[in-house]
Amino acid sequence: MAAKTNAAVPSGEPNAGNPLYNAMRTLPLIGIAVVCAWQVGWAADMPEPSPCVTRLAVDEEVAERIALNAKRLDDAYFSVTNVFNPPTRRSFGDFQGRVIFALLCHRALTGRESGTLKDVLGQLGSRVNGGGYFGPQYPDVLDEFQLGGHNWYLRAMCEAWRQYHDRRYLEFARRAFEGLFWPTHGQYDDYPTVPRPKADFKGEELRCGKWLLCSDVGASFMASDGLSDYFATSGDVRAKELVDEMLERFDALDKLKLKNHTHSTLSTVRGALRMHEVTHDEKYMRIARRGWDLYVNRALAADYENFNWFCRGDTWTESCTVADSLIVALHMYKLRGSQADLSLARRIWHNGFAAVQHAHGGAGSN
Numbered sequence: 001m002a003a004k005t006n007a008a009v010p011s012g013e014p015n016a017g018n019p020l021y022n023a024m025r026t027l028p029l030i031g032i033a034v035v036c037a038w039q040v041g042w043a044a045d046m047p048e049p050s051p052c053v054t055r056l057a058v059d060e061e062v063a064e065r066i067a068l069n070a071k072r073l074d075d076a077y078f079s080v081t082n083v084f085n086p087p088t089r090r091s092f093g094d095f096q097g098r099v100i101f102a103l104l105c106h107r108a109l110t111g112r113e114s115g116t117l118k119d120v121l122g123q124l125g126s127r128v129n130g131g132g133y134f135g136p137q138y139p140d141v142l143d144e145f146q147l148g149g150h151n152w153y154l155r156a157m158c159e160a161w162r163q164y165h166d167r168r169y170l171e172f173a174r175r176a177f178e179g180l181f182w183p184t185h186g187q188y189d190d191y192p193t194v195p196r197p198k199a200d201f202k203g204e205e206l207r208c209g210k211w212l213l214c215s216d217v218g219a220s221f222m223a224s225d226g227l228s229d230y231f232a233t234s235g236d237v238r239a240k241e242l243v244d245e246m247l248e249r250f251d252a253l254d255k256l257k258l259k260n261h262t263h264s265t266l267s268t269v270r271g272a273l274r275m276h277e278v279t280h281d282e283k284y285m286r287i288a289r290r291g292w293d294l295y296v297n298r299a300l301a302a303d304y305e306n307f308n309w310f311c312r313g314d315t316w317t318e319s320c321t322v323a324d325s326l327i328v329a330l331h332m333y334k335l336r337g338s339q340a341d342l343s344l345a346r347r348i349w350h351n352g353f354a355a356v357q358h359a360h361g362g363a364g365s366n
Contacts, residue, residue: 132175
């Protein structure tokens with residue numbers, strides 16, 4: 001486990017399976033509810049770590065964190081106007097998906113439906129482009145940031161379908177899949193392995209063939225999380241075919257040499273875990289385990305936060321990844337029953353995760 005060097009900027013996200021597992025997919029800045037939902041769902045089944053840590057104390061802490069996060073989501077920053085503002089970077093679909101997902105997680109946890117959620121869902125049809133997704137429709141361009149950003153939009157639409165049973169949300173997901181994701185089928189073998197610049201960038205500085213890359217190395221693979229959810233929800237076998245292609249390429253990448261983005265890495269691991277849970281195919285668990293072990297050994301910081309990229313010392317923590325790590329540890333425990341996964345989840349919760357949620361209820365780097 002590495003010692004962390006410095007800290008800076010934040011991030012955020014949301015969703016999951018039953019109301020608790022579903023609500024679990026809300027990553028920090030926007031979705032403390034996700035991780036809190038995991039804690040609520042698993043607390044009854046987890047053996048007590050010591051007489052000093054009571055179920056009541058855990059419940060009280062989770063309830064307080066959920067309430068703080070809900071209050072944060074009432075802020076004007078998450079208003080309908082802001083949700084649909086053009087992004088400052090090429091992360092099309094990212095903010096919209098995360099906000100919708102977070103609000104849906106809170107709806108599942110508390111039964112409270114915010115006016116913002118109703119308004120945002122009501123405007124979706126007029127806000128997406130002709131292909132059913134956000135941002136430009138590029139001819140013959142695979143925008144890594146756009147693909148990764150729409151992970152959360154897919155998760156949000158699948159979650160909206162589970163909660164409302166309104167087929168228009170599955171239709172939104174299908175349109176995004178066919179318009180944005182399915183055209184990448186057959187392209188992942190050519191995913192570039194060129195060095196990336198350290199700073200984020202907005203233009204086409206790294207255009208490699210059809211790929212328009214971003215400094216969040218591997219961001220396109222994180223969409224396997226949303227695509228696996230779409231497959232599990234819709235049964236569309238094309239989604240499984242695409243996820244298989246993505247995971248095979250992801251598994252073969254030298255993530256240390258490429259200095260992969262750790263949030264993107266763990267989001268991809270989450271997709272592999274869902275595929276294992278849905279199909280019972282052990283190949284997905286093997287891929288997930290290799291990605292998870294690499295993170296634990298090379299990117300998990302001594303305080304159970306993270307390094308934002310593999311093999312970069314001049315980096316910072318990212319609350320999204322801290323939430324990812326708690327989600328993955330708990331999901332590993334659910335699927336494998338390993339006490340080591342459970343112990344690690346507890347340490348992440350009480351150390352890394354506890355520190356990244358701020359007093360206003362959102363989350364960020366320390």
